[in-house]
Amino acid sequence: MQTVAAVVVTYNRLNDLKKCIDSLQKQTRLLDAILVINNGSTDGTAEWLADQSTLRVITQANLGGAGGFATGIKTAYQADFDLLWCMDDDCLAAPNALQELLESPNIGPCIKNCMSVSTKDDAELAFYVDRPNRSYRQVTDMTSFDLVYGVASLFNGTLISSEVIRTIGIPDEKLFIWGDEVEYMTRAQKMGFPVVTVPNSVFYHPPSFDRNGIPWPGAWKQYYAVRNQRRVFQNMHGDKYGNLVFLQWSVRETLQQMMEKRKNRIYNFLLYGEAAFDSMLNNFRKRPETILTLRLYRFMHK
Incomplete structure (x- = not known):
């Protein structure tokens, strides 16, 4: 057995x-x-x-x-x-x-x-x-x-x-x-x-809580979902084409954040952009305390 x-x-x-x-x-x-x-x-x-x-x-x-x-x-x-x-x-x-x-x-x-x-x-x-x-x-x-x-x-x-x-x-x-x-x-x-x-x-x-957008400051977790998506696309499409698919996807998703009618859409926009940029630079070292957008949010909401 x-x-x-x-x-x-x-x-x-x-x-x-x-x-x-x-x-x-x-x-x-x-x-x-x-x-x-x-x-x-x-x-x-x-x-x-x-x-x-x-x-x-x-x-x-x-x-x-x-x-x-x-x-x-x-x-x-x-x-x-x-x-x-x-x-x-x-x-x-x-x-x-x-x-x-x-x-x-x-x-x-x-x-x-x-x-x-x-x-x-x-x-x-x-x-x-x-x-x-x-x-x-x-x-x-x-x-x-x-x-x-x-x-x-x-x-x-x-x-x-x-x-x-x-x-x-x-x-x-x-x-x-x-x-x-x-x-x-x-x-x-x-x-x-x-x-x-x-x-x-x-x-x-528990049901997935990101269906309607995650409220800040918890939305910092989305940084990892965006950053890690490049690796998913590379598995699906190969390294080179996967990078291109990720670049197109991340630009579209980042810009979409500015169009959403959410209270913290500017922070979402910055977070997505930071995550996409780090992913393209192969920077997988960041932990929550070093995510720049999260640090900015906490500074502005002391």
Whole structure:
């Protein structure tokens, strides 16, 4: 029987983490290990984890979701688990979520994702996916399929074959947050591995909060989504053409911010421009405290 390890990345969400771990420990198909990557939490998470003898714990500085999953996937892969089940700390797995993933159609080495359902409305997906030929917004948009190809909400109940990791490596910790999961998914697809959602396997997750624009100062996170998008386009279109696609996309998206009727549209415009400029210069070193637009916002709102 294949061995399965859960990889959970957490940062300052102890109450959510407790619920997540509880849902993992109640799976109808028991996990062989639960590995928690604590990204330098300061809310009592480290103390709670120290008392959990059944968990494997790694504590590190806050390297964002990308750095957390890079550490977790590398550690579990080197421990020779066959499959890695990866998730953020604010996920809740249905009791049979893992069993349904394992019993879904065998398509060889791949990435299989649970269907992410909104915790606020169980008829709605937590993450909208809009494609040229089809949109996935409601649970019923997926449930008529055994597998939904090319759609997955990494890292929210994401089952990764060790053979995939052997070929494509681990997430790039330089990406920090927002977009690192899409980069990893498109990297797998680029190397020929199927990426699918399994509708029978359900994960519950808070709905994506960027659907109608993120209020400042929290909007600084969008910096990473814009900056990291170049890597996604390069996976999809190749390095040279991917750069051109990103340049066209980023100019359009940056200018669009000035046209939006939002309170902080000037900061959004500056943030998008800063992110696009840094991406083209291959500057992936910035952390939240060094994002210039965020520093300007905080200076102006002392």
